[in-house]
Amino acid sequence: MELVSNERDVPGKHGRHFSPPRPWFKSGIRAFPEDKIVDQAEQVIIGSSAAGLSALEAIRKIDRQCPIILISKEAGPPYSRVALTHYIAGEIKFKGMRMRDGDYYGKMGVKALLGKEVVSLDTARKCVTLDDGSAISYDKLLIATGSKPLILPIEGTGRRGVYTCLSSADARKILRTADLTEEVVVIGAGLIGIQAADGLYRRGLQVSLVEKLPQVLPLMIDETAAGMAEAHLREKGIRVRTGQSAQKVLGKGPRVSGVALESGEIIPCQMVIMAAGVAPNVDFLQGSGVTVNRGILVDERQQTNIPGIYAAGDVAETVDLLSGERVVNAIWPEALFQGEIAGLNMAGVPATYQGSLAMNVTSFLGLSMASLGLWEAPGGPYEVKAQTDKGRRTYRKLVFRDGKLVGAVLVGHIEEAGVLHAMIRAGTTFDLKGEDLLPQPITWGRILLANALPGRG
Numbered sequence: 528m529e530l531v532s533n534e535r536d537v538p539g540k541h542g543r544h545f546s547p548p549r550p551w552f553k554s555g556i557r558a559f560p561e562d563k564i565v566d567q568a569e570q571v572i573i574g575s576s577a578a579g580l581s582a583l584e585a586i587r588k589i590d591r592q593c594p595i596i597l598i599s600k601e602a603g604p605p606y607s608r609v610a611l612t613h614y615i616a617g618e619i620k621f622k623g624m625r626m627r628d629g630d631y632y633g634k635m636g637v638k639a640l641l642g643k644e645v646v647s648l649d650t651a652r653k654c655v656t657l658d659d660g661s662a663i664s665y666d667k668l669l670i671a672t673g674s675k676p677l678i679l680p681i682e683g684t685g686r687r688g689v690y691t692c693l694s695s696a697d698a699r700k701i702l703r704t705a706d707l708t709e710e711v712v713v714i715g716a717g718l719i720g721i722q723a724a725d726g727l728y729r730r731g732l733q734v735s736l737v738e739k740l741p742q743v744l745p746l747m748i749d750e751t752a753a754g755m756a757e758a759h760l761r762e763k764g765i766r767v768r769t770g771q772s773a774q775k776v777l778g779k780g781p782r783v784s785g786v787a788l789e790s791g792e793i794i795p796c797q798m799v800i801m802a803a804g805v806a807p808n809v810d811f812l813q814g815s816g817v818t819v820n821r822g823i824l825v826d827e828r829q830q831t832n833i834p835g836i837y838a839a840g841d842v843a844e845t846v847d848l849l850s851g852e853r854v855v856n857a858i859w860p861e862a863l864f865q866g867e868i869a870g871l872n873m874a875g876v877p878a879t880y881q882g883s884l885a886m887n888v889t890s891f892l893g894l895s896m897a898s899l900g901l902w903e904a905p906g907g908p909y910e911v912k913a914q915t916d917k918g919r920r921t922y923r924k925l926v927f928r929d930g931k932l933v934g935a936v937l938v939g940h941i942e943e944a945g946v947l948h949a950m951i952r953a954g955t956t957f958d959l960k961g962e963d964l965l966p967q968p969i970t971w972g973r974i975l976l977a978n979a980l981p982g983r984g
């Protein structure tokens with residue numbers, strides 16, 4: 528098998544060229560010693576998703592010529608994980624998830640090493656080693672390796688029919704089993720679990736959701752919104768078990784036959800989706816000297832503690848714009864944003880990331896919800912204004928600090944999320960009367976204008 532796809536000879540800014548693959552290399556026979564450096568580039572990017580591609584495009588906007596090598600352990604074309612639920616539901620084919628067209632890497636003048644996993648990083652030699660033993664050296668390196676799924680340490684997770692839901696490969700396995708399955712248990716009711724449940728429900732499966740915390744979407748919405756979400760899920764026929772842990776995956780022979788909960792309840796199923804959380808993909812950094820906390824620590828230029836090495840996206844730990852705390856904000860828009868900042872800095876254009884702003888938006892079985900910024904009002908000097916309309920199934924909660932909007936939870940009218948997000952980022956100050964929160968939808972421009980007029984308040 529060839530190591531290199533879309534290879535191209537790109538003249539370098541400093542007169543360097545990509546070297547063509549050596550004959551011994553192309554033959555597929557590993558005739559080189561361990562860790563032999565087989566190629567080099569001014570810029571090396573690990574990861575071909577939101578953060579990696581955003582960085583690549585930012586570099587190319589500045590420099591059309593510099594040699595870039597992009598490495599991804601996924602062999603196929605880049606796609607959006609956000610669309611996985613529609614793929615699982617059968618609403619789109621894989622090509623509906625694709626992010627770029629067929630000859631993307633060629634057009635970008637990038638050497639793409641696809642289906643290759645980086646297994647270690649040597650910062651002294653400035654090279655990464657791939658799973659075939661070859662090594663690639665870099666001048667500047669971006670780590671955009673995203674997250675990996677966490678598997679609960681419970682009995683039975685090795686059975687046939689237990690899957691995670693993070694990649695197109697996971698989705699294909701789920702789809703192969705879904706047609707032979709009537710009942711599925713989704714363990715974990717966070718964003719990924721809810722979306723997997725939604726896709727499988729729409730595919731016609733009987734779905735059960737198990738969440739060990741007392742509410743669904745615990746990291747995304749407050750208790751009121753979660754109550755509305757759970758009522759909606761139950762109404763649609765989804766079995767919801769909150770405040771309960773899965774204790775064991777049961778089986779008939781090698782196949783899954785059910786999930787036993789801590790409470791003693793047994794939920795029969797032929798498939799289990801593990802959606803119990805994610806962790807940054809950093810195993811290959813062991814011993815490299817790159818500092819990892821909850822994610823790879825980066826500064827405001829997305830640079831790690833090692834000069835010339837950058838990180839962006841789900842793998843990076845940045846600073847929350849509002850609280851100033853260090854966070855891994857694993858969402859698509861922040862991955863794009865951080866990737867762009869990293870790419871600009873790698874290309875020599877100083878750019879600064881202002882900090883990450885939480886924004887989670889989801890829609891399941893016809894109910895939409897969103898949360899932004901400091902939606903929890905985490906104690907201290909926060910003012911909360913909220914309105915619930917049970918008949919219309921809408922809920923709006925706004926959180927203020929010193930008169931500035933800092934957070935929001937929305938149920939049922941999430942089209943306002945964009946404007947609220949912009950107001951939070953801009954630190955917009957305004958006052959609201961109780962009745963201001965009632966209209967569906969709210970004309971925010973009118974409220975801001977009224978605040979600007981004298982006599983208000």
Ligand SMILES: Cc1cc2nc3c(=O)[nH]c(=O)nc-3n(C[C@H](O)[C@H](O)[C@H](O)COP(=O)(O)OP(=O)(O)OC[C@H]3O[C@@H](n4cnc5c(N)ncnc54)[C@H](O)[C@@H]3O)c2cc1C
Nearest residue numbers: 574575576577578600601608645672673840841857858859
């Ligand atoms: C089912 C699902 C639904 C989601 N829904 C939403 C949503 O509605 N809204 C939202 O904002 N976000 C959502 N997300 C999160 C969003 O997809 C991520 O925030 C985003 O994909 C992060 O992009 P990234 O580039 O940092 O990493 P990833 O998309 O995880 O990509 C990582 C890349 O690194 C490569 N890689 C990893 N390790 C190695 C290695 N060792 N060697 C070589 N290559 C490697 C992978 O092949 C991949 O190309 C969802 C995620 C999932 C799974």
